[in-house]
Amino acid sequence: MGQRVLEVGTGTEYNAALLAWLTGEPQRMVTMEVVPDLAAQARQAL
Incomplete structure (x- = not known):
C-alpha cells in the first residue's frame, strides 16, 4: 500500500x-x- 500525504x-x-x-x-x-491567487497558480502547474 502506498503512502498518503496531506499538505496544508x-x-x-x-x-x-x-x-x-x-x-x-x-x-x-x-x-x-x-x-485564491496561489490556488490558481498551483492548478496551472498540475
Missing part, C-alpha cells in the same frame, strides 16, 4: 511535487490552499 498550504505546489517525489508516488495526495 499548497502555495505554488512546489512542496507537493517534492513530497510526491520523496514518497515515491503516494497512493493518495491531498493538498489545500485558501489564497
